Amino acid sequence: MKFIVLLALVAFAYAQEDADLDSPVVGEEKWPENEDTNGGFLAGFVYSNVEEGSCYFNLPEPAVLFHVLNGHIVTGDGTNPVEGRYTVAAPAGWEMENGTLRVLVYAGRGALFNATDVEFSCDPLDVAELSVYSFPQNDEVSEASSNVFYRPGYHKGDSLTITLPSPVARFNITGADGRWEITSSDDGLTHVVTGFVNEQGVDDQKEVHFSLNYLVTDEDNPRENWFSAGQITVAVTTVEEEDEGVVV
Structure with missing residues (x-):
């Protein structure tokens, strides 16, 4: 499967040059399902004048995996993987490359669809x-890496809470500043990061990176504890908001 996706990425780079300007979809590379893997596609979705806004993907069928290679998933009401709905914000300039969001999809068994069947819009x-940076990046049910992007930047007194929907074999905050304090719940589902050092007005600390290994408790159902970026919960509380009982 890694080889298939690699070939698709190479083909995608060339296909962008021949984009149909009447369609937001460019460079679609599709593969059928077989006994070893689900069918799927890699495609680009072209946007314009999004600035710091968001884009929306509404799939015709829920997908086994939906991954935006250069985008962050906005968790909450606008995203529901079970219904095939995703809100995507690409907050960093490097992510919105060539005005295209690159999307990798593995469809359900017998439910393969085309990229052109996806409803796509932006605001x-x-x-x-x-x-939250899109994950998982593949369908191997092994590990994933991501980050929580906070547009205003993390500052002194801020508290970041990451809550997972299912237990994992391992969870780490990666690249952490030694002055950060990381507290985890006994069940390993909730992780709180505090101790940010930036003063107000210094806004360059915008990402907290993490990695995880999925927990496989049933070899016959390895996806039992598998989840995506759209299924976790993230919240930032500032000193002022904590006093007022408000959470971002």
Whole structure:
């Protein structure tokens, strides 16, 4: 499967040059399902004038895996993987490369669809302050890496809470500043990061990175504890908001 995706990525780079300007979809590379893997596609979705806004994907069928290679998922009401709905905010300039969001999809068995069947739209006014880099990056049910992007930047007194929907074999905050304090619940589902050092006005600390290994408790059902970025919960509380009982 890794080989198939690699070939698709190479083909995608060339296919962008021949984009159909009447369609938001460019460079679709598709593969059928077989006994070893689900069918799927890699495609680019072209946007314009999004600025710091959001884009929306509405799949015709829920997917086994939906991964935006260069985007962050906005968790909450706008995203529901079970229904095939995703809100995507690409908050960093490097992510919105060539005005295209690159999407990798593995469809369900017998439910393969085309990229052109996906409803895609964007709204520059829908600015999300908090988002999670898209994961998992493949369907191996092994490990994933991500980050929580906070548009205003993390500052002294801020508290980031990451809550997972299922237990994992391992969870780490990666690249952490030695002055950060990381507290985890006994069940390993909730992780709180505090101790940020930036003063207000210094806004360059915008991402907290993490990695995890999925927990496989049933070899016959390895996806039992598998989840995606759209299924975790993230929240940032500032000193002022903590006093007022408000969570971002």
